Amino acid sequence: MYDIIIIGGGAAGLSAAIYAGRSGMKTLVMEGTSYGGQMNYTYEVDNYPAVDDNPSGAELSERLKKHAEKFDVEFTTETAKNILGLNDRIKTVETRKNRYLTKTVIFATGASAKKLGVEGEDRFYGVGVSYCATCDGAFFKGQDVAVAGGGNTAFEDALYLARFAKSVTLIHRRDKFRAVPTLVERAKENKKINFVLDSEVTKIDGDTTVNNIEIINKKTRKKTNIPVSAIFIAVGIIPKSELAGKYVELDENGFIKTNEKMETNITALYAAGDVRNTPLRQIVTAAADGAVAATSAINYING
Numbered sequence: 001m002y003d004i005i006i007i008g009g010g011a012a013g014l015s016a017a018i019y020a021g022r023s024g025m026k027t028l029v030m031e032g033t034s035y036g037g038q039m040n041y042t043y044e045v046d047n048y049p050a051v052d053d054n055p056s057g058a059e060l061s062e063r064l065k066k067h068a069e070k071f072d073v074e075f076t077t078e079t080a081k082n083i084l085g086l087n088d089r090i091k092t093v094e095t096r097k098n099r100y101l102t103k104t105v106i107f108a109t110g111a112s113a114k115k116l117g118v119e120g121e122d123r124f125y126g127v128g129v130s131y132c133a134t135c136d137g138a139f140f141k142g143q144d145v146a147v148a149g150g151g152n153t154a155f156e157d158a159l160y161l162a163r164f165a166k167s168v169t170l171i172h173r174r175d176k177f178r179a180v181p182t183l184v185e186r187a188k189e190n191k192k193i194n195f196v197l198d199s200e201v202t203k204i205d206g207d208t209t210v211n212n213i214e215i216i217n218k219k220t221r222k223k224t225n226i227p228v229s230a231i232f233i234a235v236g237i238i239p240k241s242e243l244a245g246k247y248v249e250l251d252e253n254g255f256i257k258t259n260e261k262m263e264t265n266i267t268a269l270y271a272a273g274d275v276r277n278t279p280l281r282q283i284v285t286a287a288a289d290g291a292v293a294a295t296s297a298i299n300y301i302n303g
Contacts, residue, residue: 001101008108010037012273014064015290021071032079036061104297111274114236120204128210133157149234155183162192262293
């Protein structure tokens, strides 16, 4: 039997594992794909405190996993399918082949960015295609970049990028925005930010990195090429909350609701990282969530 089972092996899950293992809790991390989650797709990490050697996301992921292993945390490459005995002191986490008993569960399953689904998007991911301006914006200092989207995130990204970039072209498929008016006004007042409306990105092109995007005007059907070094895609985030949603409360967008202790509405079930309703989705905030969730679980077990 385990004290803590962590479902998900990204930054939140691995951080939770470190805190749990270090506290002497018998801990199991379940990750059905690859440890590190979205972190693995980050070309270079240069904003994680005290990690100043700019590792790739995959390298940082491996460091976190080794750190957890130091405290005898166990790992399994299985996918959790069900959780039984929600109201019991001991719960059962089922996978396709096995059953694991545990006192607490931490959901750290993460989220994924919505894609445009255009040619070149996957090819140039990490080398000019990004879904996180705060992660990658500083790499394009003094260069021309684009943002696709029309919501709050797209405008926040455009304003953030304007601090580094030579110019920012915001591309939106309509002539009206979902973003709050204050953000729209700030962007319109910024001389570095240009708007291309009623348009969609149809292709992302380049050599080894992005150097051009093709757009089409939805009204005139005219195609145009825009030279840019990067495109930041901000058309939404999809939480990986299918399993958690069977048991705990989600918000209107499918993210897990928690309090500041990472507690869900079900006792002994916690959530951490990008899968919960959080204002910022970064490696450092996911790691912090994991630490809080593990500590809450530990206090519950020892209580």
